[in-house]
Amino acid sequence: MKEKIKKWIECFVEEYQKRPDILAKWGQPLAQFAQADHPYIQNLPALIPGHQLPQEVLPGAVSILVYYIPFTRELARTNQGKEELASAQWARTYEETNAMFRDLNEQLSAWLGEKGVRAAVPEASSTFDQKALMSGWSHRHFAWAAGLGTFGMNNMLITRQGCCGRFFSLVTDLEVETDVPVQGEYCLYKQDQSCGVCMEYCPAQALSPQGYDRQSCYKILQKNAQVHTGYGSSYVSADKVTPNSPGSDVCGKCVANAPCAFRGFGPERKRENVCC
Ligand code: SF4
Ligand code: SF4
Known part of the structure; x- marks a missing residue:
């Protein structure tokens, strides 16, 4: 079943990007499962105030499907350099990706339902508390628990295919062999402080060895x-109606410029082909 789900997601993304009304292209998705009662997940409300538990989203939750959809190197190039604002292509792709997620999750949930598997997506995945500047549902933390990667100095989760892309997660009651967190670090700074590109390129100086300044x-x-008001706005306030912003809440300089954009640095730490 695990392989069938991965294939289903791959096929969906491949077909979706043929739509004439979108410009976005994506790479090969990754999909893995976390155990719903994993201690790391059960501790998320203590780590992130207001974070929901899988069992609150789906009574009887067993596993969490987490998938990663990479952007392309071509897109990353449009957003490289030290300009303060993101490229228009980046903003558009961000919104088109979030729109795709809505269709993908709806159709995947229906497909799973036909097979007797219940699946749910929390409302918190599309809301964002503008005071706390946190979401009540962190796809990246579920991705960590599902063994998809490790956190980098850029506050992103770096997968074996990098961090230039987007994550999503669905709670399910599927009994499946779950994945385990990655041992070690994929971030070069966390390994031996031999990088720091994301900190250098952040236009807000929000990244430093001391941590991430979300304000x-x-x-x-x-x-x-x-500025990027032409492509929609993906997140709504706690009232679940009012858009948080007049346009796209994007930046992405800390991933588009990063050597870890399209790969994680495993133990072998080879740096060839890292340029995006
Ligand atoms: S750019 Fe370098 S320091 Fe930043 S997350 Fe990637 S590997 Fe780590
Ligand atoms: S998204 Fe932009 S402002 Fe935020 S940490 Fe990354 S580079 Fe800095």
Whole structure:
């Protein structure tokens, strides 16, 4: 079943990007499962105030399907450099990806339902608390528990295919062999401080060895949202209706410029072919 689900997601993305009304292209998706009662997941409300548990989203939850859809190197190139604002292509692809997620999750849930598997997506996945600057549903933390990668200095989860892409997660009651968190680090700075590109390119100086300054980062996202107003706005406030922004809350300089954009640095740490 696990392989069938991965294949289903791959086929969906391949077909979706043929649509004439979108410009986005995506790479090969990754999909893995986390155990719903994994101690790391059960501890998320303590780590992130207001974070929901899988069992609150789907009574009887057993596993969480987490998938990663990579962007392309061509898209990353449009957003490289030290300009303060993101490229228009980046903003458009961000919104088109979020729109695709809605269709994908709906159709995947229906397909799973035909096979007797229940699946649910929490409302919190599309809301964002503008005061706390946190979501009540962190796809990236589920991705960590599902063994998809490790956190980098850029506050992204770096997979074996990099961090230039987007994650999504669905709670299911599927009894499946779940994956385990990655041992070690895919981020070069966390390995031996031999990188720091994401910190160097952040226009808000929001990244440093001391951590991630979400207030400074959000100011840049808001600046982008004032400019990139033509592609929609993916997130709504806690009232679940009002859009958070007039446009796209994007930036992505810390992934588009990063050597870990399209690969994770495993133990072998080879740096060839890292340029995006
Ligand atoms: S750019 Fe370098 S320091 Fe930043 S997350 Fe990637 S590997 Fe780590
Ligand atoms: S998204 Fe932009 S502002 Fe936020 S941490 Fe990354 S580079 Fe900095």
